[in-house]
Amino acid sequence: MSTKRFLFQKILQLFLTLFLVTAIAFILMKLSPIDAAEAYARRVFTVDNSRIELIREEMGLTRPLVVQYLDWLGDLLHFDLGTSLVDNKDVFLIVGTAAKETACIVLLATVLQAVGALILGTLLYLARKNFVGKVLGFVSIAAISIPAFYLATSFIDVVAVRWNLMSVAGNTGLMRYLPAALCLAVSGIAFFGQMLSKAIQQAMNEDSVLYARCRGLSDRYIVVRYALPQAVISIVPTFMQMMGMCMAGSAIVENIFSLPGLGYRIVDSLTNRDLPVIYATVLFLAFALVIFNILADIIQRLLQTRKGGEA
Amino acid sequence: MKHLKWLIPVFIIAFCFLGFLIAPNDPEAMDIVNKYAAPSVDFPLGTDQFGRCELSRLLYGGKVTLGIVLLGGSIVLVLGTLIGLWLGRANAAKSLAFSSLLDAVTAIPPLAYLIIFVGIWGNSIPTMLVALTVSLILRMIKLVKTQTELELDKAYVLCAVSSGASRSRVLFVHILPNIIRPLVHFLCLSCAEMIMNISAFSFIGLTLGDDVIDWGSMLSEGRSMLMTQPSLLFLPILFIFLCTLAFNMLAKQLEGGE
Numbered sequence: 001m002s003t004k005r006f007l008f009q010k011i012l013q014l015f016l017t018l019f020l021v022t023a024i025a026f027i028l029m030k031l032s033p034i035d036a037a038e039a040y041a042r043r044v045f046t047v048d049n050s051r052i053e054l055i056r057e058e059m060g061l062t063r064p065l066v067v068q069y070l071d072w073l074g075d076l077l078h079f080d081l082g083t084s085l086v087d088n089k090d091v092f093l094i095v096g097t098a099a100k101e102t103a104c105i106v107l108l109a110t111v112l113q114a115v116g117a118l119i120l121g122t123l124l125y126l127a128r129k130n131f132v133g134k135v136l137g138f139v140s141i142a143a144i145s146i147p148a149f150y151l152a153t154s155f156i157d158v159v160a161v162r163w164n165l166m167s168v169a170g171n172t173g174l175m176r177y178l179p180a181a182l183c184l185a186v187s188g189i190a191f192f193g194q195m196l197s198k199a200i201q202q203a204m205n206e207d208s209v210l211y212a213r214c215r216g217l218s219d220r221y222i223v224v225r226y227a228l229p230q231a232v233i234s235i236v237p238t239f240m241q242m243m244g245m246c247m248a249g250s251a252i253v254e255n256i257f258s259l260p261g262l263g264y265r266i267v268d269s270l271t272n273r274d275l276p277v278i279y280a281t282v283l284f285l286a287f288a289l290v291i292f293n294i295l296a297d298i299i300q301r302l303l304q305t306r307k308g309g310e311a
Numbered sequence: 312m313k314h315l316k317w318l319i320p321v322f323i324i325a326f327c328f329l330g331f332l333i334a335p336n337d338p339e340a341m342d343i344v345n346k347y348a349a350p351s352v353d354f355p356l357g358t359d360q361f362g363r364c365e366l367s368r369l370l371y372g373g374k375v376t377l378g379i380v381l382l383g384g385s386i387v388l389v390l391g392t393l394i395g396l397w398l399g400r401a402n403a404a405k406s407l408a409f410s411s412l413l414d415a416v417t418a419i420p421p422l423a424y425l426i427i428f429v430g431i432w433g434n435s436i437p438t439m440l441v442a443l444t445v446s447l448i449l450r451m452i453k454l455v456k457t458q459t460e461l462e463l464d465k466a467y468v469l470c471a472v473s474s475g476a477s478r479s480r481v482l483f484v485h486i487l488p489n490i491i492r493p494l495v496h497f498l499c500l501s502c503a504e505m506i507m508n509i510s511a512f513s514f515i516g517l518t519l520g521d522d523v524i525d526w527g528s529m530l531s532e533g534r535s536m537l538m539t540q541p542s543l544l545f546l547p548i549l550f551i552f553l554c555t556l557a558f559n560m561l562a563k564q565l566e567g568g569e
Contacts, residue, residue: 013411020415141563145555147507149514150548153534252511267515282419289418
């Protein structure tokens with residue numbers, strides 16, 4: 001299959017998947033016992049059954065499901081996700097602002113993960129035979145096992161409150177997202193560090209490395225100059241997938257640091273039974289995951305053809 | 312030494328799951344007069360803010376958390392493998408539409424499934440079990456399907472088919488043993504993730520039910536006493552950490568032998 005055809009197929013698949021995500025999200029939401037009309041009525045008026053019926057009629061909830069779905073899908077294509085049941089604000093704006101917060105956290109966490117994993121992975125490989133490496137290896141398994149929410153709470157309780165080193169509220173700019181991103185990144189650094197050190201090990205078994213050794217280059221030079229770039233390329237696709245997962249994973253951390261990101265919005269709108277917002281947030285997270293997954297597929301493919309072309 | 316690397320994690324998991332059998336006290340029995348008691352013979356790890364035995368609560372919490380994880384994990388392994396193998400073999404499953412559908416259902420984050428299921432049935436242990444199982448099983452099916460498709464192209468499958476092996480024999484006798492290792496590896500990592508998710512959700516308020524003892528809710532209760540009774544926060548986290556570590560170590564062992 002040519003690369004062009006592959007790309008075309010992937011893009012087709014992207015749209016098909018996105019379409020299916022909207023359908024599944026719609027079905028799941030219709031299964032939910034939250035009655036949009038009732039939730040709205042309870043908030044605005046004194047409850048009265050005939051009134052709820054009236055609102056239901058008004059919101060178009062009495063029409064057949066397929067019509068409701070197509071109608072909603074049409075609105076979605078116009079970036080119209082309806083208004084919040086709580087304060088009548090435009091849902092697209094609410095989710096957009098929340099997405100920006102989450103994107104900042106995830107982006108910062110990604111940078112931290114990339115830098116951290118590079119350093120940890122190289123160290124893990126270089127020190128793999130001595131005591132330091134064994135300890136480091138254990139520490140990185142342990143780091144994956146610490147829940148992000150615990151890191152977040154102890155960050156607040158210890159670093160911010162007890163030691164008073166930095167405040168976790170009211171910061172602006174980078175500092176606003178740094179604590180959350182740090183807590184989110186720890187397990188990723190440990191995970192990708194281990195993966196990278198394995199990949200370096202694999203790369204060091206290749207013929208090109210043997211040749212480099214024959215040229216009399218030092219092992220450390222070979223690792224940094226030859227094996228590391230190759231190893232990095234091999235974990236890039238998984239790294240991309242991880243970015244998508246991070247979008248959902250930051251939900252817990254956001255709740256603890258009270259950053260109004262997507263995860264914070266979900267829990268908040270769930271307690272308010274704010275159906276359009278729940279709907280839009282879930283949809284957005286799913287979209288992000290799908291896009292990152294497909295990007296990972298494409299990058300993997302491109303890297304493979306590049307490798308094949310060189311050989 | 313080699314066996315030790317397997318035995319320690321298995322022992323930790325078994326102890327946390329079955330430890331409630333040797334719990335010294337009733338985890339629900341309150342004794343307000345005796346609150347925040349220091350460790351003693353009767354209460355090996357002291358008591359919490361209502362004078363309940365901390366050790367017993369931790370052990371019963373393990374029964375709930377690990378019960379969900381182990382039950383969910385077994386369901387995922389068995390059903391996920393069966394469906395995945397079948398899909399990997401079926402021609403219809405190779406179509407673009409089908410793989411898009413699988414991508415779509417796996418793209419919805421576990422948190423979203425949990426929120427939706429909590430919305431439908433309210434918070435309870437079965438809800439948590441179903442939500443975690445559903446989101447995991449879909450990823451498992453995807454993994455098994457991809458692995459099976461990769462194996463189907465290999466020469467030994469052709470040999471098996473040409474020597475007259477039936478479809479199910481090829482799948483279960485020839486392919487399954489070859490792909491079981493990455494599957495169990497994935498399962499161990501997922502179990503570690505499940506423990507963290509269960510605790511995290513009940514920590515932020517999506518609990519397992521009002522009077523269910525679990526590590527996440529013990530943690531959120533203990534948090535307010537951090538300054539005066541740090542052990543009420545550190546003990547549950549220690550148990551969560553140990554169990555997650557145990558599953559991650561098992562995964563590491565499975566990975567190393569590949």
